Amino acid sequence: MNARIFLSAPDVSGVEERYLVNALRSGWVAPVGPDLDAFEAEIARRCGTAHAVGVSSGTAALHLALLALGVGPGQLVIVPTLTFAATANAVVYTGAEPVFVDSLPGDGNLDPDLTAGVLADLRREGHTVGAIVPVDLFGACAEYTSLEELGVPIVEDAAEALGSSRDGRPAGSFGRVAALSFNGNKILTTSGGGMLVTDDGDLAARCRHLATQAREPVAHYEHRDVGYNYRLSNLLAALGRGQLTRLDEMIARRRQLRERYLKLFAATEGTRLLGEADPGSNCWLTTLVVDPQRAGWTAADLGTWLAARDIETRPVWKPMHAQPVFRGRRVWLTGVADRLFATGLNLPSGSGLREDAQQRVFDAIGEFLDAR
CATH class of the missing domain: 3.40.640.10 (Type I PLP-dependent aspartate aminotransferase-like (Major domain))
Known part of the structure; x- marks a missing residue:
């Protein structure tokens, strides 16, 4: 198992x-x-x-x-x-x-x-x-x-x-x-x-x-x-x-993982990686953003698929203005945070993710994309 x-x-x-x-x-x-x-x-x-x-x-x-x-x-x-x-x-x-x-x-x-x-x-x-x-x-x-x-x-x-x-x-x-x-x-x-x-x-x-x-x-x-x-x-x-x-080597491995995700989704309509153009990021978490109208599927669909294969993902942070504890606080919105919460998914990004585990993740994502 x-x-x-x-x-x-x-x-x-x-x-x-x-x-x-x-x-x-x-x-x-x-x-x-x-x-x-x-x-x-x-x-x-x-x-x-x-x-x-x-x-x-x-x-x-x-x-x-x-x-x-x-x-x-x-x-x-x-x-x-x-x-x-x-x-x-x-x-x-x-x-x-x-x-x-x-x-x-x-x-x-x-x-x-x-x-x-x-x-x-x-x-x-x-x-x-x-x-x-x-x-x-x-x-x-x-x-x-x-x-x-x-x-x-x-x-x-x-x-x-x-x-x-x-x-x-x-x-x-x-x-x-x-x-x-x-x-x-x-x-x-x-x-x-x-x-x-x-x-x-x-x-x-x-x-x-x-x-x-x-x-x-x-x-x-x-x-x-x-x-x-x-x-x-x-x-x-x-x-x-x-x-x-070991910090520099751990950052390097996370960046390599980000590059693999970039290549995997490069030909997938309606997807992008959040902050993908930032060369200074430590790539702590790689976040996929999905436009469901163009992609034909949602970030939640992929998260459910990966969860069934024992692969953890997580939605983007739920905005503070939408949290019950902060309801009624003053807020200035353009709609961006709400859209990112609805369309974003954090993917496995750890520097300790071994090659076989990485391959499991990419194979599972590939199967998901092929099925659609």
């Missing part, structure tokens, strides 16, 4: 095992230690930033970044509607209100022109916009040149984009501060964890302070702020360091 093929399973080797065993043997099992310090420095270099703060999740990084920028009750934060809930949740944690804005059709990222119009509307109404949180969707960096000209602090949600770039700049280097995720399905994993990266030393220090329960540097336990138990553990950082030594 064939093993289940997952969308983006962790890709872990003996390299990570050696880093983790060395960390265990060093005795640094407590939350912080030399591997965490080293991992922060290595990620900062990779992202082209001066500082990095290892935390328990990408969500924690977003929360801390917004707090450090002074975002709070009475403020609005612009968030793309096409994203995972964590982006909007982090805004709500601060007491601010997310405002959802639609996407560009080419890569699904935040629409800069629409965002400029939304910002003007909100300012005319007398609102304070504390931040804009663009998301580097499925590994493709957003269009930051225009967004950075809007005069609002940018928090880059680069949770899906470590190793990506745009216009020669690495993901994580845009805006005032960026958040990375090392969740189990990400391009680099620490099992669970994340990182905040920035060039702003004061902001990094503030986030580090808040992430350690805001404990003051005195002999007893002194707290002047409400803090959070958000620091990344030394052991998980060691796992991340091992992963980081």
Whole structure:
């Protein structure tokens, strides 16, 4: 019986095992230690930033970044509607209100022109916009040149984009501060964890302070702020360091897989890959977009076919404005996010997908196309 093929399973080797065993043997099992310090420095270099703060999740990084920028009750934060809930949740944690804005059709990222119009509307109404949180969707960096000209602090949600770039700049280097995720399905994993990266030393220090329960540097336990138990553990950082030594090869394998999908669907009417023209994407997830009128079938049809063959796929993120928890929030739509949700399908994209498993996926897709 064939093993289940997952969308983006962790890709872990003996390299990570050696880093983790060395960390265990060093005795640094407590939350912080030399591997965490080293991992922060290595990620900062990779992202082209001066500082990095290892935390328990990408969500924690977003929360801390917004707090450090002074975002709070009475403020609005612009968030793309096409994203995972964590982006909007982090805004709500601060007491601010997310405002959802639609996407560009080419890569699904935040629409800069629409965002400029939304910002003007909100300012005319007398609102304070504390931040804009663009998301580097499925590994493709957003269009930051225009967004950075809007005069609002940018928090880059680069949770899906470590190793990506745009216009020669690495993901994580845009805006005032960026958040990375090392969740189990990400391009680099620490099992669970994340990182905040920035060039702003004061902001990094503030986030580090808040992430350690805001404990003051005195002999007893002194707290002047409400803090959070958000620091990344030394052991998980060691796992991340091992992963980081293999990051380029893991990205290369995902890009090779994207190229195979491009060739497979090249002659199929009514199909395209989201962000397929972006050379800087880390190709975290390859997303097929299907025009059912031209193709004669839907993305859901293909997903059902592959599920019957124990191959995991997933629809594109359900837009935040359509989520019950955010019903009634302010939203500016062009219809792009709703269309991508209805017509998009994330395909198996993991760097650890062996050749035989890849062939199973491509054979199954080929059979589906032949049947139509």
